[in-house]
Every structure is written in C-alpha cells, then in structure tokens.
Amino acid sequence: MKASVMFLVALACAQAAVAQNADDYRGGWKTDVAKGGEPHTYEFSIRGEQVRGIYCTYCSDATTLAFVDGKLGADGLSFTVTHVKADGSTAYLDHASAKFDHGNLIVNGTSGAPGGRKFEWTMSKDPRGPDPLPIPIVMLPAGHTIPVLPRPTGGRPPAPYIQPGPWLQLSEANVVGVWLGFGVGIDKQFFIIRKVGNKLRGMVCGRCENPYTMAALDDFSIEGNTLKFNILHEDWGDYSIPFDKHVTAHIARNEMRITTSQENLPKSMPPRPPGMNFGSSLLGPIAAEATTENH
Numbered sequence: 001m002k003a004s005v006m007f008l009v010a011l012a013c014a015q016a017a018v019a020q021n022a023d024d025y026r027g028g029w030k031t032d033v034a035k036g037g038e039p040h041t042y043e044f045s046i047r048g049e050q051v052r053g054i055y056c057t058y059c060s061d062a063t064t065l066a067f068v069d070g071k072l073g074a075d076g077l078s079f080t081v082t083h084v085k086a087d088g089s090t091a092y093l094d095h096a097s098a099k100f101d102h103g104n105l106i107v108n109g110t111s112g113a114p115g116g117r118k119f120e121w122t123m124s125k126d127p128r129g130p131d132p133l134p135i136p137i138v139m140l141p142a143g144h145t146i147p148v149l150p151r152p153t154g155g156r157p158p159a160p161y162i163q164p165g166p167w168l169q170l171s172e173a174n175v176v177g178v179w180l181g182f183g184v185g186i187d188k189q190f191f192i193i194r195k196v197g198n199k200l201r202g203m204v205c206g207r208c209e210n211p212y213t214m215a216a217l218d219d220f221s222i223e224g225n226t227l228k229f230n231i232l233h234e235d236w237g238d239y240s241i242p243f244d245k246h247v248t249a250h251i252a253r254n255e256m257r258i259t260t261s262q263e264n265l266p267k268s269m270p271p272r273p274p275g276m277n278f279g280s281s282l283l284g285p286i287a288a289e290a291t292t293e294n295h
Contacts, residue, residue, distance in 0.1 A: 027235020028211020
C-alpha cells in the first residue's frame, strides 16, 4: 500500500510538470512598478528547449539592455543574463531560474554586478496586451481577443520610396546603436542593436514599458550592403505564434530601410499591388549612452 501511495504521488508530480509548456513561459514579463523599486522586464524566446531573449529595466534606455540564454526543463527556465559594455565585452553575468505559478512568473537569481546580491521577483503579463492592428492578432495567454482595426480607405496611395544616397557597405560599426521610427512620443519604436561578444543582438520596443510591444532581435548577418536579422515573436503576433519575422535592411546616410517577410501568412492573402513598396524607414544610429535619460 505504501509503495502504491508513493507511486501515485510521483505520478501526480510528473503530471504537474507536464502540464506546463513553453507557452506558459514565452514572451514578455514585468514587475509591478506600482509597488515601488526599479522595473524589471524579461522577454523569452523559446524554440524546443533553447531559451534566448532580453532583459532590461528602463527599456528605452539602451544601456540597460542585456541578453538571455538558457534552457526550458521540467522545473521551468534556467538561464544567464549577459550584461555588456559598449565594446561588446561582458560586464557581468546574472544567473537565474524562473517558475510559472498561477499566472505569474517567479524569478530567483544572483546578480553578478559589483556588490551583487540574490533577488526574487514576481512578474506578470501586461494587462494592456498588444496594440490592435488592421490585421488579426493572436496573443498569450490564449483565449484573448484583439480587435482588428479597420483599414484606411480613400486618400492618396503611398508615395514611392526614394533612397537618400547610395547604400553603405556595412560593418558592425555603422549598425550598432539605436534606430528610431514608427510613431511619436511614448509610442515611438526603438530598434536597439548591441555588440555581444563577436555577435550582434538587440531588441525592438514601442511602447517600451509594455512587454507585449517588444521583441528580441537575433540571428544577425552582414554581407556587403545588406543587413539581415530576425524579430522573435513569442506571446503576440499576426495570424499565429510563435514565429520569426525576417528583416532585410540597407543603410544610406542616417536612414535604415527595412522590409520584412514571414512564413505564417495565410495563403489566401491577396498579393500586394504592383509598384507598392511596403518597406519602412528608421533613423539613426544614436549611441546607446545618449538614451540614458529615457526613464
């Protein structure tokens, strides 16, 4: 009888572990700043057991951006956070774990900063959710409905794009920094690209205090005048999640011109009209240190 009871307890524990999955963890989490103290935000991208992503405090302050690498297991997430210097070298590492608990994420860890100490944060999803768009948006936790904005009608067609100069031959030096675009004021989008060791990584956010309106940037490559990277959509996105949005970019003077593609678009979508350029422009780069007052 005793053995049977022990077996049932072990089975119940195993089933509890299986009940959690990557969707419980993926995407953005934040602490409650209404309770005081410095804000903390994580964005987790999960593919299989691989975890990567970003961490920031005041997320439109590019100097607070750090980078997550870890694994998803039966006991939740285990990961390190790499804080980098301006030259891409490692300033220090945080070591942490996270466990999903009744809709919250409990993060425990040790800071590697000078005088660093242990920390524990209770984090949650942002109740505002993602911004509605003129296309269907899905989000996590599942079951939420995001309204579809009406598409604008009438008016002039978009003006054709005219690049401001010849495309630059690219290197990390003319890519790293903060690129601005899409919106004004608090809703402005920030594309932050930092050197991390011998790689580039980054974040896009706007507005930058809502984890649903941010994503990690990764998988950077530079070839000639072409920059490519992925936007990692996790807990919100158009049509289905998770997915990577593939970005192709060129730079002329102080303008980055980007176009995007993704594999999860419905096959029933109508083709774009001939001659319509759906690219977007970002302006920069601004040094990360120039954004330190963005609190």
